[in-house]
Amino acid sequence: MGAITLNAVEKWFADVQVIKGVDLAIHKGEFVVFVGPSGCGKSTLLRMIGGLEDISRGSLDIDGQDVTDQPPSKRGLSMVFQSYALYPHMSVRDNMGFSLKTAGAPKAEIDAKVNAAADTLKLDAYLDRRPKDLSGGQRQRVAIGRSIVRDPTAFLFDEPLSNLDAALRVEMRHEISKLHQTLDATMIYVTHDQVEAMTLADRIVVLDAGRIIQVGTPRALYNHPGNVFVAQFIGSPKMNVFPCTTDTGNYTVAGGRSGTCALSRPATQMGIRPEHITAGAAGSGQVDGTVDVVEFLGADTFVLFDCGAAGPLNVRISGDAALTVGDIHGLSFDRAHTHFFDADGVTVTDCALALRVARRQSTLAPTAKKPEGARAWHSLPSSPAPAFSHPSCPFQTPNWSRRSTPMPTATTPPMPTRLRRARSRPRRIPPKSSSSRRRVSNAVS
């Protein structure tokens, strides 16, 4: 159990459209991460799945059942928020068992479930403490434990680690990953942090301005971004993007030199990640740059080169390599990792690279759907062939690349939800007063 399907889902706040027609199928047991810049609609979409926000248009299915108009308590989902929302006057044990107690579960069952969750989350020693006597990470574990005891169909996490310091965030990230392996439950996780997305997800859903921009495994999004937004959002530090001109078989970097390519159509920008550039002698490679800033990080050093018309280029070099500010170097781009974009920022496929990827994939026999019980889906070579639209190219344009073109969407707000419901079959209207909204939040958390 735990398959979730969103069908053309929209969210309007009065006449402002925040979610602009989202279609998404989440498989049972999958770990899906919604990632995107602040304000793009991640939390709203998650709250719509959890039932804390009405769905203005479209529908939501859980395990094949239409739950669009079901209240949160009927959806069997459990939500963990950034704010832990623990009851300060209750012990850890009582906080974790509270939802079962209010549901009238027998004490023996509550004790057994709380003890099992405490064991999974290593909270055994803290069961009799109050939340104020716990660290931030321990409090967040209690909030997760409170979800586990309810044995939900799926877990919904909204930026659960944002309040933690950097070291604790890494630790909790590992714990959530292990928890997913242990529970084998569907998890939907919202974050603006692409590192969390890359490390946790089976599949990442990149959102921007209320639309899905691209969906794929971390590996697919990193290697084959469908447009310049995804290219620069996924990967840290972000991909260098700069102007170029192209003709048949060649590209020329603005203010620099040429390299080979086999593009399906003209491109105006190219991109390359810091780890795919090599610094050599001045005059070598595709462009010369002057060392501007050197950031030593231990294992790696990042060097910001001023490349004139191509702009600043960030280059990763080995940690012990020393470059001096003011020196001029030639920068060579790894042919297998150059990306090209048209004037709209949509990826232009390099046919030679696409052919190589397709050959590799046919050798590796990719899996289109997560196999039952498989844990390391993200390690499977499931990335599709890159987008390609040239009539002579043997590759089909995959669905996700079409996403880079804005989807047509309704321009008028739908009928108010209450009116819509009144006109269709009788349905329960979710409570609207602030006190009843609190009850709804508690029911889902």
Ligand SMILES: Nc1ncnc2c1ncn2[C@@H]1O[C@H](COP(=O)(O)OP(=O)(O)O)[C@@H](O)[C@H]1O
């Ligand atoms: N209750 C609301 N009324 C009006 N606008 C809202 C409401 N809740 C969220 N929004 C708007 O919806 C957009 C998406 O918000 P949100 O889903 O919280 O973004 P994210 O979680 O990606 O940062 C924002 O522009 C926000 O201002």
Ligand SMILES: [Mg+2]
């Ligand atoms: Mg949010």
